[in-house]
Amino acid sequence: MTTEQVLPVTALIDDVIAWLPQAPVVLEAPPGAGKSTALPLALLQANIYGQRRILLLQPRRLAAISIAHYLAEQLGQQVGDDVGYHIRGAAKFHANTKLLILTEGMFTQYIQRDPELADVGLVIFDEFHERNLASDLGLAMALDAISLRSDLGLLIMSATLPAQQIANWLGHCKVLTSSGRQHPVEVSYHPPSAAQTWLQAMPGVIRQAMQKAQQGVLVFVPGQREINALMAQFNHLEDWQVSALHRNVPQAEQRALFTAKADSKKRLVFATNIAETSVTIPHIDVVVDSGRERQAQFYPQHGITRLVTRRITKASATQRAGRAGRLGPGACLRVWSQNDDHGLRDYQVPELETADLTSFLLECRKWGAEPQQMMFLTPPQSAHLRAAHTLLTELTICQPSGALTSQGRDISQYPTEPRLARMLNAVAHESTATKATAAWLMAQIEQGAASEHFPQPLAHLSPAAKQRFQFWCRQLSVTTATIQPELAASLLLWAFPDRVAQRRGQSDRYLLSYGGGATIHRADTRPRWPWLLAVDLMLSETQADAIIGAALPLSEADLEHPALNIEQRTEVRWQGPQQRLQAVNVTALGAIRLREAPLSNAISAAQRLQALSQYVTEQMSAAGLAWFKLNEQAKQWLARYQLYLDCVRPEGWPSLATDELADTLSEWAEPYWLHIDNLRDLQQWNVVEALQGRLSYAQQQSLAQACPTHVVAPSGRSVAIDYCAQQPTIAIKLQEMFGEPVSPTICHGKVILTIDLLSPAGRLLQRTGDLASFWDNAYEHVKKEMRGRYPKHPWPDDPRQAQATHKTKRHLA
Template sequence: MTLPIESVLPELAKAFPAARVVIEAPPGAGKSTQLPLFLLQQGVADDGLIVMLQPRRVAALNIAHYLAKQLGESVGEQVGYTVRGDSKRSKATQLLIITEGVLVRWLQDDPELSGIGTLIFDEFHERNLHSDLSLALVIDALPLRPDLNLLIMSATLPAESLKVWLENYCDKVQVLRSEGRSYPVEYHYRPPSHVTQWLTELPKVVVEAFAVAEKGVLVFLPGVYEIQKVAGELSQRLRPATLILPLHGRIPLQQQRQVLKATDEKRIILATNIAETSLTLDGIDVVVDSGRERRAQYLPQYGLSQLVTQRIAKASATQRAGRAGRQQAGQCFRLWSRSDEHGFAEYAPPDVATQDLSALMLDVLRWGSQVKQLAWFSQPEPGHCAAAIDFLTSTGLLEHGQLTSKARQLELGGSDPRVLLVASAAKQLSEKQQATMACILATIEEPQSSIKSVDLAERTRGHFQQRNQFALWQQRWRYWLNYFG
């Protein structure tokens, strides 16, 4: 099957070596799958490892398995992956799918990125902290690697804006645009009777959507609480055997990958915005969009982050609706009125404008630079930078703008400095206390939604007792045990 991205691949090949290319391609174009395979199979990027960055772990694993399958191989041969705590690669690996935090650690250890010939920033429009930071560090290191091929791919951000920005730091920047591959999507607007009633009235819309779906329904919800509430309501409204599946970042990666596969049975997937991009969900022809998402909003005056449920941006609404038309004509039910869209922002703000920047600041300082000296597509929020400096100074990690010996003893690379400070202090505890602290730290990092107690000690006991069911929790628990050991 021919994919739209194939029309730009010959032109892309001409940009190598030392390619500086911005690729604008909507969902369904094949940029995450066909493009890296083209580079691999055609020998376009034979000057080193091809590394493609993904913003989410489940996307990295899913794409790696898909690409390996296209080659008739197992993951870890020509195509591998590396995410936090897990890696499958070998001497034969030529294409590696990684998460952006991994690249930050690699850059800190080896700014020249020895052995890597091509970097592909996929789904750059998601704009998480690691994507902006890793790209800023890569651009800063380009004088050391003028031969490095740099590709930035986005489904929604205008390519021209990225090109103009990148030309401040690179020569011969090119833009390539591809059409998407999608079928017509019919829109239905179902605004709630009152803005506060959207969650109460959403199950009724899902039942309506399920009745018209031929294959499956994908429902976008802000978070785990809403997923569980809607799942409970649907189980009462639909026949008992109806397949209702959750999809969010807290369920094990293997379970997430199983949800992505089509079944012969018509199903309902209740998902957070993890399903907006990168992932291909087979067997979906109807989308129900709550129009809401949950984001962390840092409050510098309190030194705390608050989870806020808010309206999505127009770009996200477009991405979500497109899921209904990836494989056939589809339908999208929206829990808002058409007139409400006038108040939607064009794009969601990047994480550097809304989140705690303490970990980012540590990485920048470890890099030997200052925030204002690096190349940012969006400048980090100055107030949040100031708050990060205050926090790092008050905890003894920063003195006169320089990292202290205490900071250099911490394992950095994107981890929350608060967690690292607790772990460092726990090294003075007894072996038994350290074992308990390993459980607590894993619970803080990978909380499981099925354990609802607000008491940390009780939650930690629950996680430990059910550890065989929680792969990510167990992974972090073993990491901290080794850290103390």
């Protein structure tokens, strides 16, 4: 019996076999349970699927390769026999391979080619809690396949995401829970001092960890930049084997980390979250966790994905700490305060909410469905879907309706993102040199072409980029690689038609054809070309404009490229001192205006009204009705009307909500604009006249009765109500309220008027919303103070019984 056979998950193997494929099985198994190794191996050896294959999906290429090698060793075989793998750019399996471990992205290609998965008996989604785009999409497709094949098994495994949550979403489902196999891990906290950043604190914490370690230290940091910075401080150590683990480390070196035998040197491994799950790095008993990771965040307004450094989740912190206890007791040193634990999210945010969904949407449509028609545990972000649809339409991959174009069907067959696939499709029937140039560009962009030296000569490319160049040469049937750099701009315009940029004057800033702004960093030594193609754009936290990375100069002749949509359109604008409407013929590339010429033709009434409505809508979105120059009478009417709506809540009355008014301008406002042809007159327009016109005679009478403009004071004088005050208010001399026991009301008694009680000279004596209380409490004090100052006016002892008047005592007599 092997070590894996006694892992906790082996106790559930019979249950898994019994339930599959009559229902999907969700297995919750913590780190160390053996779900990625012992369970697939047991299912393989049970031989319950006959000639049909088991697919084990992994989120990372490194995990797929490592697990395949490990399981093959357990069987005493070479990888590629009963156990094989298939990742991007590398595969080891044959037709009779029974257990195939592949990345989730490769599974999408498999199921697109064979929607029924005819030669597959079971699909296992491992590490589903990571919630990658490919895993969510692959699972949605697999659920569709099950509707075609009831004998297809589906096993979803998660280390931290609660299994019951997935089961509730799936409906008919079996939940199994395994214990983990975890040695005790001592967790301690080492927050940076007030004068340090977390990165500055890392070296000191790492040295503490090295003193604790009996075998090795695994250090988690967000990305390659931090790895390089820290490794530079520890590379000189003779007694330690210092290594890096991130996506750009060659696969052979990655593999060596997981197969290394114990030797006299301890291990110090700097890794991203690539080392968080699935596979165990041997000879590690101490973990240093920075508590940070790099996440992709898509910004639909720019069409740019930016890598953001963020705090990890509680689930990730648990996973990382567990790396120290996989093979024996260990320790985890966290570079944050224990109090910060409370601020960590429980689980990772699904990529469906944060990522660029262009490739995702294309895969859905290639599958034959819109995302809304498929099953997703988390709905895709709607704004990102809209941006994806816009780009796929601009690239002529999809029609505005969403259906794939004939060109789009060809483009969807290429194993890369839609932009680059469009370029490859454009060169499919071109010369060998053109294809080789496309492969050369592909290799650099896939490996991250942010350099100001883009594109680089083939000899200067990294080994990984050269490998991708050879891959694309094979895909394009290129045998002799003659590269023509002068073709680069014309080829890349097929992929980035929305990234044409025009320089703004003599500055470092550019206007992009999609409407966004971009800039070349002031330290960048490249020329400030009048026109350029921005292949790579980055976002900075300190400025609104994107920063231009890899780019190519363009000539004006390049603007005639067939991928670019140069359009002629007529625009109407407000020009001149009075801002009158002028028609202009515009030749434009998206947001970039290439040429303009005024049109002498008269503006039609429909164009004028449309322009007025568009302008008012824009102004009202920022200022509401206050954009119009309202006189005092208009302000009072609006306040009265809103008070009536709030208090009486009548049914069917027009709303004053800004968005509703803006949406219905053609109904209530445009009939009054027939003779308005400039913005000055528009702003002076009496908006209240139109708003009043929306009310029937009966409604106007109801408003006047409930919210009158004036009230009759006890003195018999009519007093205006100020509806623009914080509360409806009247200002009146105190003597005119004699004989009135309580405050007057409006809105059918629902609103009490505030009263500004004035002296005989018209100065404010008291503001009250409760006249009865004023008579009982404050009047006596006011009377004593005012009687000597205004002796000619009445100051009775009992104001409730006195005669209301605005006259002096002599006039009354």
